[in-house]
Amino acid sequence: MRDISHVGILGIGTYLPPEVRTNDWWPKDLVERWRVQRAAGVTRELEPDRQASPVATALARAMAAYKDDPFEGAIERRVIPDDMEPSDMELAAARAALERSGVGADRIDALLIGGTIPDFQQNSSGCRLHLELGMRPGVFTLQTEGACNAFAQQVAVAHALIGSGQARYVLAVQSSAQSRVLRKEDPFSAWFGDGATAVVLGPAPAGEGVLGQAHLTDGRFYGALVTGVPGKRWTDEGKNVLYLANPRMAREQFFAIVEHANPMLDRALAAAGLGRKDIGVIVTHQAAAWFGPAIQAIWDLPEARRTDTFAWASSLSGANLPMVMATGEREGILRPGDVVATISGATGMTTTVMVMRWGRRSAIS
CATH class of the missing domain: 3.40.47.10 (Thiolase/Chalcone synthase)
Known part of the structure; x- marks a missing residue:
């Protein structure tokens, strides 16, 4: 080849x-208990012991918009x-x-x-x-x-x-x-x-497709959010569940991702030979309804178009970016020729920023 x-x-x-699960699936008394616990949750105010950098402040501001919503902006999920x-x-x-x-x-x-x-x-x-x-x-x-x-x-x-x-x-x-x-x-x-x-x-034709990538791994967050048997190895007796093994560390992952967002975007753009003014569309991971607005503010791209799927699909883990892209194209937000910047991050922690020029078409012979 x-x-x-x-x-x-x-x-x-x-x-x-086909099954749609709305927020009323969770009992009201349970949701109220979550609401009381919000002061210690992911969207709580910045801790006194963490430096309030401009990026961290922007993330905290975006989170604060949902501080009274235990569902983080989700309305339904499949x-x-x-x-x-x-x-x-x-x-x-x-x-x-x-x-x-x-x-x-x-x-x-x-x-x-x-x-x-x-x-x-x-x-x-x-x-x-x-x-x-x-x-x-x-x-x-x-x-x-x-x-x-x-x-x-x-x-x-x-x-x-x-x-x-x-x-x-x-x-x-x-x-x-x-x-x-x-x-x-x-x-x-x-x-x-x-x-x-x-x-x-x-x-893809020259100048289209994936033009730049930036990857990062930060092992400080290993073991924060995991699937396993709480208090045991995942191979031990008991049901495997998703749980927060270290809640503070899980929250800090979000701050680490956004702290790296700007230098990683600069690296991806440099590889692509483009600048921030070229970006027309932002596609982000759907961790919560506040993540997309936070990234747009941190990247300082107020004119860039963005669509989110969290409200009606909640987080689809690794399927988030393709779902957002498909939705954006269907809604006319993502169009051929657009320069797209994406960001996604996973517990552990790994993070990737990509820059691509959109040019969907049938396969080239």
């Missing part, structure tokens, strides 16, 4: 389960039914992405799967998708584990595979089935939804 230096998104597929597996959602999203891209499953060279809650451990759902989509035996299949940063990390892998000539078309799939590990009594049980997205990546 020949060397290809420009890699773009050729098609996005999305899937949301929930996977008992008789459905996460790979069912992935399969539906993958089929939609292939159809929209014009790339047949038999032309895919690499399959990347990033499911937050997979069907099984030690058995990639990519193998099921490979079979049911009718892919060739020679496909490179990789289960990625990027949590909320899954899509951006998959783009980096796809960019390397396509750019080096090892693949021409890559199908990257992301899913979230967090409802299966959430405890109803935890406030953050209302902040997550279920769903799946899939993206076909392939060669």
Whole structure:
């Protein structure tokens, strides 16, 4: 295969389960208990022992807009039914992405799967998708584990595979089935939804597609928000649930992400040969309703267009960015030729900023 230096998104597929869970699913007395606990929650005021930098202050200001809302701006979310597996959602999203891209499953060279809650451990759902989509035996299949940063990390892998000539078309799939590990009594049980997205990546014309990337890992936040058996190893007896192993550390992750947001954007723009004035659209992770406005303020891009999905889908973990992109395109906010800046971060912590020029089209022969 020949060397290809420009890699773009050729098609996005999305899937949301049919069941809609609104905020009244949580009992009023429980919500009131959450409301009382807000003073010690994620959106509390800055602690006296943390430096109030301009970036931290901007994040705290955005959080404060939702300080009286235990749902963090979420109104509804989708929930996977008992008789459905996460790979069912992935399969539906993958089929939609292939159809929209014009790339047949038999032309895919690499399959990347990033499911937050997979069907099984030690058995990639990519193998099921490979079979049911009718892919060739020679496909490179990789289960990625990027949590909320899954899509951006998959783009980096796809960019390397396509750019080096090892693949021409890559199908990257992301899913979230967090409802299966959430405890109803935890406030953050209302902040997550279920769903799946899939993206076909392939060669793009010069000046389009992914133009710059910046990645960061900060291991200080390892173990803050985890899925496991509280107080035990995840392999011990008991139900695996999503829980805050270190609440203060989990909150500090958000401040760390935004503190790095500006230098990471500068790095990605430098790689792209662009400036901030070129950015027309911002696509952010959907951690809460306040995250997008905070990033827009921190990046000082008041004129850039932005759409959010948190209010009606809540957080879809690694599927957030593709869902926002698909929504923005459908709403006319994201248009061919737009320079897009994205940011996503995952517990642990990893963060990625990407700069791309939007140019959706059918596959190039």
